[in-house]
Amino acid sequence: MNPVAGLTLERMPLYLKYLRSIPDGISLYISSGAIASAVGLGEVLVRKDLAQTECVGRPKIGYVRTELIAAIEKLLLCDREKGAIVVGAGALGKALLDYSGFARYGIKIVAAYDNDPEKIGQSIGGKPVYGIDELTSVSEKFAVICVPASAAQEVADRLIRAGVKGIMNFAPVQLKIVDGVKVVNVDVAANLAVMAAALNQNI
Amino acid sequence: MNPVAGLTLERMPLYLKYLRSIPDGISLYISSGAIASAVGLGEVLVRKDLAQTECVGRPKIGYVRTELIAAIEKLLLCDREKGAIVVGAGALGKALLDYSGFARYGIKIVAAYDNDPEKIGQSIGGKPVYGIDELTSVSEKFAVICVPASAAQEVADRLIRAGVKGIMNFAPVQLKIVDGVKVVNVDVAANLAVMAAALNQNI
Numbered sequence: 086m087n088p089v090a091g092l093t094l095e096r097m098p099l100y101l102k103y104l105r106s107i108p109d110g111i112s113l114y115i116s117s118g119a120i121a122s123a124v125g126l127g128e129v130l131v132r133k134d135l136a137q138t139e140c141v142g143r144p145k146i147g148y149v150r151t152e153l154i155a156a157i158e159k160l161l162l163c164d165r166e167k168g169a170i171v172v173g174a175g176a177l178g179k180a181l182l183d184y185s186g187f188a189r190y191g192i193k194i195v196a197a198y199d200n201d202p203e204k205i206g207q208s209i210g211g212k213p214v215y216g217i218d219e220l221t222s223v224s225e226k227f228a229v230i231c232v233p234a235s236a237a238q239e240v241a242d243r244l245i246r247a248g249v250k251g252i253m254n255f256a257p258v259q260l261k262i263v264d265g266v267k268v269v270n271v272d273v274a275a276n277l278a279v280m281a282a283a284l285n286q287n288i
Numbered sequence: 289m290n291p292v293a294g295l296t297l298e299r300m301p302l303y304l305k306y307l308r309s310i311p312d313g314i315s316l317y318i319s320s321g322a323i324a325s326a327v328g329l330g331e332v333l334v335r336k337d338l339a340q341t342e343c344v345g346r347p348k349i350g351y352v353r354t355e356l357i358a359a360i361e362k363l364l365l366c367d368r369e370k371g372a373i374v375v376g377a378g379a380l381g382k383a384l385l386d387y388s389g390f391a392r393y394g395i396k397i398v399a400a401y402d403n404d405p406e407k408i409g410q411s412i413g414g415k416p417v418y419g420i421d422e423l424t425s426v427s428e429k430f431a432v433i434c435v436p437a438s439a440a441q442e443v444a445d446r447l448i449r450a451g452v453k454g455i456m457n458f459a460p461v462q463l464k465i466v467d468g469v470k471v472v473n474v475d476v477a478a479n480l481a482v483m484a485a486a487l488n489q490n491i
Contacts, residue, residue, distance in 0.1 A: 088489040098478035161481045176383030190481035251483040275301035278393035280454040286291045
């Protein structure tokens with residue numbers, strides 16, 4: 086399979102969430118136009134994106150919905166179990182450990198790490214909490230950083246040394262990362278500020 | 289001031305976080321090259337972005353760091369208080385109510401709404417939790433949706449009727465939104481899946 090462009094990959098969950106939200110039995114087929122209008126994107130773009138999957142649409146009829154779901158799930162490796170760890174078992178870390186939505190994408194949060202002696206040894210959402218010093222080598226390729234900003238870079242360095250390849254960072258700092266490791270930053274406060282500034286311009 | 293392009297606005301927190309992270313007294317000036325290398329973007333792009341602020345760099349010297357911080361803060365309206373509410377006082381909602389990082393962007397989370405009688409009337413992180421039925425008209429322009437996927441569209445509709453203009457959505461569904469309202473989706477599981485698929489292509 087040819088590599089799929091990053092932006093195309095990023096849009097796949099949009100399509101998947103919409104396709105999964107259609108109740109079974111409503112309709113066997115779904116057109117690219119219907120998908121485009123539901124997710125708020127242009128039909129040409131949607132058709133191009135979906136052409137990157139293994140599912141082939143039929144002219145004037147569309148895609149078989151269940152086939153398209155399966156093809157997108159395959160592209161997103163939903164059928165392959167991907168282990169992930171959470172670093173920082175504070176309020177946000179706990180929310181992630183309790184969250185049940187990972188399984189639909191084949192992601193399995195297996196453990197948390199923290200430096201608080203009161204948390205170490207506990208179990209949250211059925212997952213063990215280990216001491217951060219024990220984070221030396223992990224088989225999991227993904228991690229979510231939920232520690233305060235001041236500790237985030239140190240944690241990221243440790244994760245990379247331990248073998249992690251993909252990091253989702255909730256700490257409000259720009260992490261310095263080596264080549265070959267991917268980072269997605271989620272900064273709720275910054276996102277709200279950008280949204281406010283954008284809205285203000287429209288007024 | 290001319291409108292600033294969306295993508296330029298979205299990069300402003302990157303620059304701001306880096307500039308804020310430099311300890312005071314280290315250096316009065318900062319060059320666009322130093323900023324570009326720190327945030328991992330091209331220097332031409334960084335210089336173009338920063339030209340959208342009121343701060344003017346000096347050739348071969350750079351920007352006065354504190355002036356550049358102030359100019360970006362102005363662009364992001366950090367000096368203007370922006371009220372926001374949280375809907376859903378579960379684990380994630382609680383984490384947001386307790387989070388102290390909003391103030392640096394002028395964002396003030398003022399209250400939470402939930403449908404759980406045990407939570408209504410309580411105070412989390414010093415903010416009151418109201419019943420979802422009381423969410424009829426709010427002066428806050430921003431909201432964060434932290435409810436389960438099944439309730440998210442109904443909550444979004446209610447928020448828009450109540451006057452909210454910007455929504456950050458943590459529920460894993462694609463919301464249908466009217467014109468004039470902005471939505472930013474944060475789907476941790478989907479983001480991890482996209483990261484995994486992108487990494488897999490590079491192997």
